[in-house]
Structure formats: C-alpha cells, structure tokens
Amino acid sequence: MSFTLAIVGRPNVGKSTLFNRLVGKKLALVDDQPGVTRDLREGAGKLVDLRFTVIDTAGLEEATDESLQGRMRKLTERAVDMADICLFMVDARTGITPTDEVFAEILRKRADHVLLAANKAEGRAAEGGVLEAWNLGLGEPIPLSAEHGEGLNELYSALLPLAEAYEESAAEAEEESPEVSVELDDDDFEDEDNIPMPTAKKPLQVAVVGRPNAGKSTLINQLLGEDRLLTGPEAGITRDAISLNLDWKGVPTRIFDTAGMRKRAKVQEKLEKLSVSDGLRAVKFAEVVVVLLDAAIPFEQQDLRIADLAEREGRAVVVAVNKWDLEDEKNEKLKALKEAFERLLPQLRGAPLVTVSARTGRGMDRLHEAVMRAYRTWNARISTARLNRWLEGMISSHPPPAPQGKRIKLRYMTQVKTRPPHFVVMCSHPDKLPDSYSRYLINGLRADFDMPGTPIRLTMRGQSDKNPYKGRRKTNAGALTKHLGKKKS
Structure with missing residues (x-):
C-alpha cells in the first residue's frame, strides 16, 4: 500500500510546480499570480523507488468565514486530515511570514507527520530564508527548487523512513483483517453484447462541461456524496x-x-485561457461528455459550441439540464427544451436529454442511465452482412443521384471502427456524391440501428468500374500462341 502526501502552504510558494514534478506531468495549472489552485488535485507520485498519492492543495488563507478563501481553506484542512504526511512549503526567497507561523502551529496540532520544505532555494538569495525556516519548530527544512528539480534527493531521504513505517503498519493491519472469499458466477465474465465494459483498471471516462456557474462541481459533489470540490455562487470557481x-x-x-x-x-486573462485549454483536453480524454446547461438560460450560443466540440471530437454526448428544481412550469419547459435541442443541434439528433438538480440530487438515476446508454451506443458494432442488406433497402427507397448523367453505384459497406462508429462505403465517383445523401444514410443508421445521439463517421471511398480481369485471358492466349509458333520453327 502507498501513503498519501499533501503539499500545503501559502499561495504562490510553488506547490503546484512540485506536484507536477512528482507526478511527472503538467497536470496542475501553474502561473505567477497567487491563488491559481482552488480544488484538491490528486495524482500518482513517484520519487526514486517510492510510489505514493500526492495531493495538491489551495494556498492556505487566514479567512475562516464562508467566503471563497474561507471555503478554500476548509478544503485544504480536509486534505491535511486525509493525508498520512504533510509537506509544508515556504518561500525561501520571501522568508518566514506571520501567516507561515500561524499555519505551522495548525499543522503541529492536526497532522501526524509534517515535513518542512523551503522552496525556491536555488542561489544565495535564498540562504537566509532556509535558515529562518528553523524558527517554525518543524525540524530541519529541506531546501528545494521545484522549478529546477533541486533537492529531491533530500526530500526522498526524509520521506523514506516515514514510508517504511507506514508500509509496516499497513502490512500488520492486513494480516489481522479476516480473509473474504467471493464466489463468481459465469455471468460475471460475460460482456453485454460484446461491448467492453469499464473496469477498475480502465474506468469509464466522463467529462462534465458547460458555461460558468452551470453547476458542474455541485453535480459531481452530489455523485460523490461529499463536498469534494469547491462550489459557490461565484462564477468561474473551478480552474483546473x-x-x-x-x-x-x-x-x-x-x-x-x-x-x-x-x-x-x-477570455482575456492568461489564466482563464489555460483553464479552458485544460477543459478541452479533458474532453479529448473522455469517452462520454455531459454538457450541463442552466435551466434558466439553456442553449445559449456557447452551449451549442461546447456540444458541437464534443461531437467533432467523436465523443458520446449527454445533455443535462441543471437547476430543474427551480422551474415551475416543468412540462411546458421540457417540451420547449426538446424542440430547441432538435432544431439547434441536428448533428446530435436523438442524444439523451435529461433534467437534473445537482443541489437536491433528483435525476441522478436518469443521468446514469443516459450515460451508460450513450456509452453502449458509442461502442456499438454492426456486422457487414446486416449493413449491406440495410444499404440495399436504403438505395431502393432513395437511389443516389446521377450528376452529369453519371450514375453513382454504392457497392459495399462495412464498419471499420467503433468509439465512435465509423463506416466506409465503396462506391463509384465518391467526389460527386452530395453531402445530403451522406446525411440521409447517417440518419438512417441512427434510426434503424438504434444509435441516437452518438457521432457517426461515414466515408465514401472510390472503387473503379473497370473489371481487373478484363483482357487477361486474351493476353495469356496470345502469349501462348506466340510461344508455340517459335517452338515449331
């Protein structure tokens, strides 16, 4: 078992920079201005042969009320309670501030194990701050430079005995715990319709996206059953x-x-640009994207752009309308929402649209069903035989056009990929087939194979009308006659 390390300290001392270095990726946003990190971010940390969970926290503020800074401090205090080891970071160049002294006293009372790190310790300008850190009474400060990777060997030496003690206690607890046997049925090994179902190693990836203040963090807190993410009436709280x-x-x-x-x-500020690009990267990693709308102002221009982005990235899409508990005329509102959805997002025709209340928890069951239905459709595979029987029927009902008198023949159809479903049609003159006929086929696939909402890719590929065997027999016969004539002479 691995231990948990929480990195805590004042704003702008370099916690997120060290977090990124320990996880080996630029997961946390980093900027020169203080207070960039607001939520708790977890990652798989690695330092030489140590493996552990590292938590990046918001900068400790002295506020204790229900303001944004006060709520950020409560989340950080919660991370301190969760962690096995706390790494308290100070700025060696700035020196020890009264705020550092206050939080050092708090950590002595709340945390089991505290390590002190003096960051930004490269160069002579930081020597005084490293020596001053002794006054906090948390033991010998570890001089670090998270930006340049200096001092990690000293951090490893300080973590190693604590990690070994934690492993020993975890092993003892495991020996004392009774063994539990689980009987498995044969049904546990069968996938539904041969669709790869999520596992602990490969979980279902869901991204919740939307405009500011739509209730994304509140929705996820409701699913978790705890206030894990920072929420509030202010728009734009979430950054990472x-x-x-x-x-x-x-x-x-x-x-x-x-x-x-x-x-x-x-979007003018550099930090907001970083936040938005971070969200776009999450959409690319996701399998299902939940586009969260505000019931009071649904389907604004930005909502449409976000939904269209998810479709263009080839993700399964679920549209959820939040704050439904505040609506009075629910039936009329729902009817108007469905009509607007069909009209404004034709590329997602048939995608699940569910109403939820992130605050009260109503509609969470419907949201889960919609996400799983979208995931199954996104992974759907149709046999080639069924596709070609279906293609014959579509051609009989509505033959392709004949531009400039040239008849376009659709000969063969197959599915080449899933996630999202991608089909290829072999045909003559693919460049002359209008987009309207491709849309006709895509809409038919959605309706006839029960694939609502999921992005469908359809590629027309050219196939020559010429018979590849035409003239081959004649050539071979001529060569044989010529050969026999030479033999006679």
Whole structure:
C-alpha cells in the first residue's frame, strides 16, 4: 500500500510546480499570480523507488468565514486530515511570514507527520530564508527548487523512513483483517453484447462541461456524496480540470470536473485561457461528455459550441439540464427544451436529454442511465452482412443521384471502427456524391440501428468500374500462341 502526501502552504510558494514534478506531468495549472489552485488535485507520485498519492492543495488563507478563501481553506484542512504526511512549503526567497507561523502551529496540532520544505532555494538569495525556516519548530527544512528539480534527493531521504513505517503498519493491519472469499458466477465474465465494459483498471471516462456557474462541481459533489470540490455562487470557481474516481452504481468511473467555458472574445486573462485549454483536453480524454446547461438560460450560443466540440471530437454526448428544481412550469419547459435541442443541434439528433438538480440530487438515476446508454451506443458494432442488406433497402427507397448523367453505384459497406462508429462505403465517383445523401444514410443508421445521439463517421471511398480481369485471358492466349509458333520453327 502507498501513503498519501499533501503539499500545503501559502499561495504562490510553488506547490503546484512540485506536484507536477512528482507526478511527472503538467497536470496542475501553474502561473505567477497567487491563488491559481482552488480544488484538491490528486495524482500518482513517484520519487526514486517510492510510489505514493500526492495531493495538491489551495494556498492556505487566514479567512475562516464562508467566503471563497474561507471555503478554500476548509478544503485544504480536509486534505491535511486525509493525508498520512504533510509537506509544508515556504518561500525561501520571501522568508518566514506571520501567516507561515500561524499555519505551522495548525499543522503541529492536526497532522501526524509534517515535513518542512523551503522552496525556491536555488542561489544565495535564498540562504537566509532556509535558515529562518528553523524558527517554525518543524525540524530541519529541506531546501528545494521545484522549478529546477533541486533537492529531491533530500526530500526522498526524509520521506523514506516515514514510508517504511507506514508500509509496516499497513502490512500488520492486513494480516489481522479476516480473509473474504467471493464466489463468481459465469455471468460475471460475460460482456453485454460484446461491448467492453469499464473496469477498475480502465474506468469509464466522463467529462462534465458547460458555461460558468452551470453547476458542474455541485453535480459531481452530489455523485460523490461529499463536498469534494469547491462550489459557490461565484462564477468561474473551478480552474483546473480535476479527475476523480468513483463507483457510480457499480460502474468504475473517472469523472472530470472542468472550468466553465466562456465565449472566446471574453477570455482575456492568461489564466482563464489555460483553464479552458485544460477543459478541452479533458474532453479529448473522455469517452462520454455531459454538457450541463442552466435551466434558466439553456442553449445559449456557447452551449451549442461546447456540444458541437464534443461531437467533432467523436465523443458520446449527454445533455443535462441543471437547476430543474427551480422551474415551475416543468412540462411546458421540457417540451420547449426538446424542440430547441432538435432544431439547434441536428448533428446530435436523438442524444439523451435529461433534467437534473445537482443541489437536491433528483435525476441522478436518469443521468446514469443516459450515460451508460450513450456509452453502449458509442461502442456499438454492426456486422457487414446486416449493413449491406440495410444499404440495399436504403438505395431502393432513395437511389443516389446521377450528376452529369453519371450514375453513382454504392457497392459495399462495412464498419471499420467503433468509439465512435465509423463506416466506409465503396462506391463509384465518391467526389460527386452530395453531402445530403451522406446525411440521409447517417440518419438512417441512427434510426434503424438504434444509435441516437452518438457521432457517426461515414466515408465514401472510390472503387473503379473497370473489371481487373478484363483482357487477361486474351493476353495469356496470345502469349501462348506466340510461344508455340517459335517452338515449331
């Protein structure tokens, strides 16, 4: 078993930079301005031969009320309670501040094991700050440079005895725990319709996207059953794309909370641009994208762009309308929503549209069913024989056009990929086949094979009308006659 290391400290001391170095990836957003990190971000840390879970936290603030800074501090305190070891970071160049002294006292009371790290310790300008850190009473400070990777050997030496003690205690607890035997049925090994179902090693990847203040973090907190993500009335609280693992009604799931996406013209600050690009990367990693709308202002231009982005990336899409508990005329509103959905997003025709309330938890069962249905459709595979029988019927009902008198023949159809379903049609003159006929075939696939909402890729590939064997017999016969004539002479 691995231990958990929480990195805590004032804003802008370099916690996210060290987090990124320990996980070996640029997962956390990093910027010069303080207070970039707001949520708790977990990652798989690695330092020489040590493997552990590392938690990046928001900068410790002195606020204790229900303000944004106060709520951020509560989340950080919760990370301290969760962690086996706390790494308290100070800025060696700035020196020890009164705020550092306050939080050092808090950590002495709340944390089991505290290590002190003086970051930004490269160069002579930091020597005074490293010596001053002794005054905190947390033992010998570890001089670090998270930006340049200096001091990691000293950090390893400090972590090693604590990690060994933790492994010994975990092994003893495992020996004392009773063995549990689980009987498995043959049915446990059967996949539904041969669709690869999510497992603990490969969980279902779900990204929740939408405009600011649509309720994305509140929705994920409701699914987790705890206030794991920072929420509030302020728009744009979430900055990082945070991934969390949960067992969603028996389905291993990794769910991504993303920053709210505003119109590109309104995104001016560098930090918001980083947040939006982080959210777009989460969409590319996801298998199912939940586009969360605000019931009061649904299907604004930005909502349509976000849904179209998910479709262009080839992800299964579920549209969820949040804050449904605040609606009075629910039947009329739902009817208007469905009509607007069909009209404004024809490329997602038939995609699940569910109403939810992230605050009260209503509609979460419907959301899970819609996500799983979209996932199964996204993985669907249709046999070539069924596809070609279906293609014959579609051609009989509506033959392809004959531009400039040239008849276009659709000869053969097969599915080449899933996730999303991708079909290839072998035909003559593919460049002359209008887009309207391709849409006719795609709409037919959706309706006849029960594939609503999922992106469908259809490629027309050219196939020559010429018979590849034409003239071969004549050539061979001529060569044989010529050969026999030479033999006679």
